[in-house]
Amino acid sequence: MAKLTSEMTLDKLSSSDLPFDVVSLLNYCRDHIHGFPSSASPSLSSVRQFGHGQSNPTYLLEINVDGILNRYVLRKRPSGKLLPSAHAVEREFKVLHALGTHTKVPVPKVFCLCTDTSVIGTAFYVMEYLDGRLFLDPTLPGLEPHRKNAIYRESARALASLHQIDTDAIGLGNFGHLGNYCKRQARRWGKQYMASTAGGMPKRNPKMLELISWLHDNLPLEDSSGSASGLVHGDFRIDNLIFHPNEDRVIGILDWELSTLGNQMCDVAYNCLHYVVDYASDKVGQDKGLEEAGIPEGIPSMAEYVAEYCSAAGKPWPAAHWKFYIAFSLFRAASIYAGIYNRWIMGNASGGERAIHTGIKADILVDYAWSFVAKSAVLPERPPSDHIQKHRDQNDIEDTLEEGGKFSFSQRVVGLRNKLIKFMEDHIYPMENEFYKLALSPSRWTVHPVEEKLKELAKKEGLWNLWIPLDSAIRARKLFSNGKIQNSLGEGGGQLLGPGLSNLEYGHLCEIMGRSVWAPQIFNCGAPDTGNMEVLLRYGTKDQLEQWLIPLLDGQIRSGFAMTEPQVASSDATNIECSIKRDGDSYIINGIKWWTSGAMDPRCKLLIVMGKTDFDAPKHKQQSMILVDAKTPGVHIKRPLMVFGFDDAPHGHAEVSFQNVRVPTKNILLGEGRGFEIAQGRLGPGRLHHCMRLVGAAERGMQMMTERALQRKVFGKLIAEQGSFLSDIAKCRVELEKTRLLVLEAADQLDRLGNKKARGTIAMAKVATPTMALQVLDMAMQVHGALGLSSDTVLSHLWATARTLRIADGPDEVHLGTIAKLELRRSRL
Known part of the structure; x- marks a missing residue:
């Protein structure tokens, strides 16, 4: 739900005002919600009802335990006699659970569903409280024009992301019937209207009956064919969206009571009703929509908004049937308002006194529907071509x-x-030579003092932890809402959780950091720390987060990932031989690991170790991951390993032995036998980060190559004037651009489809990128001659890193195998 702001009402309820038994509710929540405060008592609880909305009553539960405020949101069916098929909170829970579990669509997490009416009198479910902004007024008063434009664009994109969901893949294939949605909905809401007006309150409107007939006579062909069908929200509008507290992006889509499968263009039209009529206003007579009253600066026109949606969703332009979709949406809204007024008369409308005018509003919406139908044109025949660029500044346009x-x-x-x-x-760049000097000195296993100063500066600049994806940032803020974790990080995790970028957005930034081998760690975006932090964010307990994640996020410590072993082919994780054996309240670790990057760093305090807890279990259930303090007795950092003569001090790649290393059982990640699962979750984004950085390394190679070619003469001409060079640099540019697009496509798929479905494209990027980077950097070294092979430029180090990454995170052959299997599988379908 939304942050408590002046733009929404929350009515605090005393125990005598509550329509349900708080004691019974809290007892149920303790038994069915993991982590629900067990020490709370009803006397410590406050319950407030959200005044916004006219459907299922919704309450904010605030439970204060030892000074820590826990917030949950309860949504229930109204009491009393209800219209048939209305207020099905069970369906709301089902769709929220499916979207929250399997997709990136921003929805609040649901915790439990209760259909036992003996608990509080009606069915209900409990979900998380989202801390953000709710905009009740579609004119967005108080916002600057460019931010209004951003809010509308993000609204369109959020709807597009919802409409792109594969319902079969997430278990919603039977959530409704795809074909004839508008026909069935017209019949359903027509019946609802007739039932709501059966007693004469409100009075039945003959224009509404005519509108029902018009809708049946003008059904679009695409509705019967199901070609425009998929998951629909049913009540998608700006005041059902929660936006980030500071950023103009959607973090939660609310109120799924009317969701089903059907014609998705109905969602788009319903979300455009405020352009036609102010249907949400409580004041009768102030009903002009934005197009009649005047669209505020920054807010796109209805045509521009629809074009934004169509572009994001890949949908055809709906001009031919737009009159129908708007009229249909107004008809349905009128039927809903008639039902609300009917419930107000019966005394069980959730909006309280706000429902008093809904009967009149229903008739107003019918009049606007007929007015819209009578218009000669409602949308241009073609979408506006410049709507996306219209409100961007010139630098944004040039970069795009x-x-x-x-x-x-x-x-x-x-x-x-x-x-x-x-x-x-x-x-x-100005510090690179200083970093290299220290790395080649006898004191190379120490940290340059300037590095820590630059890290603090990066934090202040907002360039810290840029790698943390949005879903992980949201998950972290939930985890950080309680206890010592919140105290350590400050409200909501503060700057340490980064801006919450998508993988695609981060790709553009990660590439820049890849232009220097020293840069990623300055921004806390270096491997293996990013992968280790992602593991903790995804799978760690609160104790593990407090002990290890917070100092990693803050850059106070570093970490290593111990998986590869010298005696086995470790690209096949089932070969791992390191043993992790349970012994009472401890695990005992024995084994040898090597290429444990980061273990040589004096700041390395944590090792994530992969080993086997059960050698007899099914082969993908034998492995487990465990957190090991690097100073634990029995952990021996034996030696640094060289990569083409580079030991990468002070970071290093160590050989590490574990001899009877005893760690507490609480250090196990996710549970025994879950190591392979964690590894797969870790490697998708991590592999892609390597590719992003390599694109940047290649780009720097191109830059250094062209600068050298324009300055250096051979045989009387600049290198840039030599025919062979012109051909070679052109080929390098072609390969670099092709690879960049492949990497960005993999990042986009990772955002939209998840790790598993994106694995083929990630594998292609993992094969193509090091090969391209090696080609470009080799050409750059060739242009530099002997200088290019020396340590006087970064080229040789960048080349060594690129060559390493043809093996790190899996050799080419493993990824080629993945690509081939997926290709053959497609051919067999």
């Missing part, structure tokens, strides 16, 4: 044109990208 197309920069990424480029130019 430079990058181009599907993977152009968002406005937010443009700002971060510009800051990151400036930081690299001002602070990273």
